[in-house]
Structures are given as structure tokens and as C-alpha cells.
Amino acid sequence: MTGRNEQLKDLAMKEIEAQRKTVESDHRRSAFHLMPPVGLLNDPNGFIQWKGVYHVFFQWMPFKTDHGAKFWGHYTSTDLINWELAPIALAPGDWYDKNGCYSGSAVVSQDKLMLFYTGNVKDEQGNRETYQCLAESEDGIHFDKKGVVLNLSEGYTPHFRDPKVWQHLDKWYMVVGTQNLNEEGRVALFESTNLKDWTLKGDVTASGEEPIGDLGFMWECPDLFELDGKDILLFSPQGLKPEGYLYQNVYQTGYLSGEMNYVSGKMNHGSFTELDRGFEFYAPQTTLDENGRRLMIGWMGVPEQGEEHHPTIEHKWIHMLTIPRELHYEGDKLIQRPVKELEAMRQNELKKEITLSNEEKAWEEFHGTTYELLLHVQKVESSFAVNFRNNAEMMYDADKGILTFKRKSFVDGKDESRSCSIDEVHNLRFYVDSSSIEVFVNDGEEVFTSRFFPEEHDVSLTFNGNGFVDVKATKWLLEAK
Numbered sequence: 001m002t003g004r005n006e007q008l009k010d011l012a013m014k015e016i017e018a019q020r021k022t023v024e025s026d027h028r029r030s031a032f033h034l035m036p037p038v039g040l041l042n043d044p045n046g047f048i049q050w051k052g053v054y055h056v057f058f059q060w061m062p063f064k065t066d067h068g069a070k071f072w073g074h075y076t077s078t079d080l081i082n083w084e085l086a087p088i089a090l091a092p093g094d095w096y097d098k099n100g101c102y103s104g105s106a107v108v109s110q111d112k113l114m115l116f117y118t119g120n121v122k123d124e125q126g127n128r129e130t131y132q133c134l135a136e137s138e139d140g141i142h143f144d145k146k147g148v149v150l151n152l153s154e155g156y157t158p159h160f161r162d163p164k165v166w167q168h169l170d171k172w173y174m175v176v177g178t179q180n181l182n183e184e185g186r187v188a189l190f191e192s193t194n195l196k197d198w199t200l201k202g203d204v205t206a207s208g209e210e211p212i213g214d215l216g217f218m219w220e221c222p223d224l225f226e227l228d229g230k231d232i233l234l235f236s237p238q239g240l241k242p243e244g245y246l247y248q249n250v251y252q253t254g255y256l257s258g259e260m261n262y263v264s265g266k267m268n269h270g271s272f273t274e275l276d277r278g279f280e281f282y283a284p285q286t287t288l289d290e291n292g293r294r295l296m297i298g299w300m301g302v303p304e305q306g307e308e309h310h311p312t313i314e315h316k317w318i319h320m321l322t323i324p325r326e327l328h329y330e331g332d333k334l335i336q337r338p339v340k341e342l343e344a345m346r347q348n349e350l351k352k353e354i355t356l357s358n359e360e361k362a363w364e365e366f367h368g369t370t371y372e373l374l375l376h377v378q379k380v381e382s383s384f385a386v387n388f389r390n391n392a393e394m395m396y397d398a399d400k401g402i403l404t405f406k407r408k409s410f411v412d413g414k415d416e417s418r419s420c421s422i423d424e425v426h427n428l429r430f431y432v433d434s435s436s437i438e439v440f441v442n443d444g445e446e447v448f449t450s451r452f453f454p455e456e457h458d459v460s461l462t463f464n465g466n467g468f469v470d471v472k473a474t475k476w477l478l479e480a481k
């Protein structure tokens with residue numbers, strides 16, 4: 001380890017201490033989501049379970065609430081609820097990562113935890129260079145950088161990053177998010193027998209290819225995995241134009257499903273499906289855990305989407321990760337469900353149940369900032385809405401078959417909304433935290449993930465039914481022990 005890496009880690013630790021009071025005094029700090037101890041957090045990285053312990057690393061800028069030369073922060077957990085901040089895994093202290101240890105993934109090989117990440121470098125003129133790098137650990141806590149394992153391949157610009165590595169049969173594979181020289185998004189595939197020497201196989205798929213057509217200028221954070229008999233390619237394309245209710249955020253995340261041919265390196269797939277309907281969801285990463293579940297965590301943020309207006313900046317921190325979700329592929333659709341473990345956060349003695357009908361109701365007994373709310377929708381003739389702290393609202397218009405999440409913008413205070421068409425709503429499960437709401441519709445068929453920033457004193461929850469409405473609501477206060 002060079003002196004520079006240690007120095008940087010030291011400075012970052014000092015920054016945590018220096019800002020601890022300012023950060024922790026923010027009422028918007030989450031009760032059960034992963035956040036930066038100070039500064040900016042973005043993508044989840046290196047998500048893996050090893051020897052019973054879950055590891056989530058994260059893109060981290062400790063010194064400001066803006067992007068820059070990223071570190072890899074590190075959390076560990078045995079139950080996916082209680083997370084401990086581990087020592088900093090990677091600092092941008094070497095020539096090949098001096099402008100950031102960018103996103104990447106983790107695998108286990110020969111009893112070591114191996115991190116693959118992008119070394120981001122900018123020269124004096126601001127030209128970008130990119131290196132795919134390796135760091136290894138024997139204890140899962142301390143990492144030794146091993147340097148560059150892959151240089152930029154011909155035919156791509158230096159926007160070439162975010163290696164996701166996995167094993168298939170007797171070989172290792174790596175996908176890298178990139179663009180070609182015409183600035184069209186791509187996912188490049190590499191193959192290796194030893195994790196050190198990598199050979200380019202070609203593009204798994206690309207913007208411009210059928211049946212996806214033009215799909216943006218850059219694809220970030222690819223992830224390729226098998227799920228319930230299908231192969232899924234998950235990635236975050238940049239440059240899609242809004243289309244009806246779709247692609248409303250600055251950048252998107254979505255997937256292709258089909259069959260991966262490991263001999264040709266090509267995937268035969270259908271059309272692109274956006275993964276989330278809310279305001280803040282980007283760059284998710286999955287892992288196969290030791291129980292064989294495919295789990296996913298995402299960044300509850302979007303690059304360049306009003307980031308400088310988040311009110312948490314005043315408290316020297318910004319952004320958080322989503323709750324961990326279990327993925328399935330059912331009925332030609334990727335389904336997301338909160339991991340079962342989260343049920344252990346329910347304070348059962350504080351469970352409340354209520355039946356709602358055609359009325360307006362302020363749920364005093366349901367007030368709070370941190371809870372799970374489950375609505376069983378038996379029948380809705382016209383519409384209903386649930387309002388959270390006078391700052392966000394979920395509305396279901398059964399006449400039109402439209403589900404809408406509305407919130408007060410943190411940029412200008414005006415109402416803004418995201419919607420999706422839906423045939424029928426059977427249930428809505430809300431995970432509400434001090435400044436976020438994740439809504440799982442029909443057991444994960446659709447998900448709306450968003451931040452919201454209500455006034456501290458307003459902890460209200462109100463229901464408004466219009467026409468005949470029969471909804472059973474159950475609420476659990478949540479607490480990570």
C-alpha cells in the first residue's frame with residue numbers, strides 16, 4: 001500500500017469525525033437505509049455474501065457533497081438490516097485510479113475476496129483514461145491493490161467502466177459498460193480463466209441493434225445474470241428521450257431478458273424495460289447470495305438530477321441506497337420484493353390495522369416517519385390517494401388504470417409526478433423512511449423509488465377515498481435494532 005492511499009483514508013476518517021455532529025443532527029437521516037457517513041454516496045459496488053457476511057461497498061466522495069475522486073466505502077451485515085461501517089476499502093491513491101476508484105464488483109476465488117473496479121484518470125488537459133483494476137482481501141476487510149488487469153480495448157471511447165465479474169461453468173466473465181467511437185451505448189464482454197488475463201469477446205448487445213433500436217450514448221453499470229431460467233442484462237443507459245410515462249428521469253435503469261450465448265458472447269433478447277417508476281433509482285447491482293437468492297440494491301439517486309438542491313447538503317451528506325430486494329422473473333417480467341429479512345424490523349406490538357372506505361381520513365394512529373404500510377385493495381370503484389407528511393402522495397385512479405406518485409419537488413417546491421398504467425392494483429407495500437419512499441405494487445410487479453423531504457414536524461398520513469373504496473391497511477413501525 002502506498003503512502004498516498006493511507007493518507008487519503010486518514011483524511012477521510014478525519015472528515016467523518018469533523019462533521020459527525022452536523023451529519024447526525026439531520027432529521028432526514030435514514031433509519032434503515034445505507035447512507036454515507038459524510039459526503040456523497042452513489043452506486044452500490046461489490047455486493048456479495050461471503051462466509052455468511054453481506055458486503056456492500058459504495059461510491060463515496062468524503063470531502064464534499066458533489067462527485068469527484070471516489071473512494072470505496074464499505075458496509076457489512078449478517079442480516080441485511082443492521083450494517084456496520086467497515087474500514088475504507090479503496091482510496092484513489094495510485095496513478096491508475098488517481099481521479100477515482102469507480103464502480104465495480106466482487107467475486108470470491110481461492111478463498112479471497114476480489115474487487116474489480118475502474119481506475120478513473122484524467123490528464124492535465126482533462127482527457128479521460130480508464131483502467132480496470134483488481135484489489136484482493138483475505139479477511140474481507142483489508143484490501144491490497146493489485147493494479148491494472150485490463151486496458152481500454154480498441155473501438156471504444158474511454159467511457160469504459162463498471163466491471164461486473166461472474167463465473168459461468170469453468171470460466172470467468174466480465175461485462176463493462178461503454179460506448180463505441182460513434183458514441184452509442186454498449187456492453188462489452190471479456191472472458192478469463194484466471195481473473196488476471198482477459199480476452200475481449202465482443203459486445204453482448206448494443207444501442208442500434210434490433211429489437212432495441214437507438215438506446216442512448218452510454219451504458220453504465222451492466223450486470224448479467226441468470227434468473228428463473230432467463231438471462232437478464234441490467235444496465236443504466238444514458239440519453240433516452242421521455243416517451244409517455246417512460247424515461248422521465250435524467251438517466252434510466254432497465255433490463256433486457258433472453259438467452260446468453262457464452263460461445264458467441266451475444267445475447268438474444270427482447271425489448272428494453274425500465275425497471276423503476278419513481279424519481280430516484282439508478283446503477284443497481286445484484287448478487288447471488290449463499291441461499292441462492294438473486295438480491296439487488298440500487299442507488300436512490302440519479303446523476304445530474306437536481307443533486308445540488310438536496311436539503312441534506314446543509315448537513316454535509318447526500319444520497320442513500322435502496323433497501324435490498326429479491327428478484328424473480330415471473331410472467332415475462334422482472335419482479336422486485338423487499339428481502340424477507342426486513343420483516344424483523346416490524347415492531348409487532350405497534351402494529352395497526354384499519355379498513356378504509358369512501359371518506360377522507362387522517363390516520364392519527366398511523367402517524368410516523370419510519371414504517372411499513374401495506375394496503376390490501378379489495379375494491380376501488382373510482383380512486384383513492386394516500387398522502388405522506390403533506391409532501392408526497394400515491395394515487396390510484398381505477399377508472400383510468402393509472403397509478404401516480406406525486407411529490408413536492410426539492411428543486412422548486414412545485415408538484416411533480418411519475419405514473420404507470422396498470423390493469424389492476426391488488427396491493428401496495430410502502431417502505432417509508434425519514435426521507436424516502438419505496439412502493440412495491442402487486443407484490444413487486446412495479447416499483448416506485450423516490451426521495452422526499454417533508455417538514456420535520458409534519459408526520460401525518462392521510463387517506464382519501466373517492467367513490468366506493470374497500471382497502472385494508474396494516475402498518476408496522478420499523479426499527480433497525
Ligand code: FRU
Nearest residue numbers: 043059070102103161220283
Ligand atoms: C454511475 C457512475 C458509474 C461510475 C461511477 C462514478 O452512477 O457514473 O458509471 O463508475 O458512477 O462514481
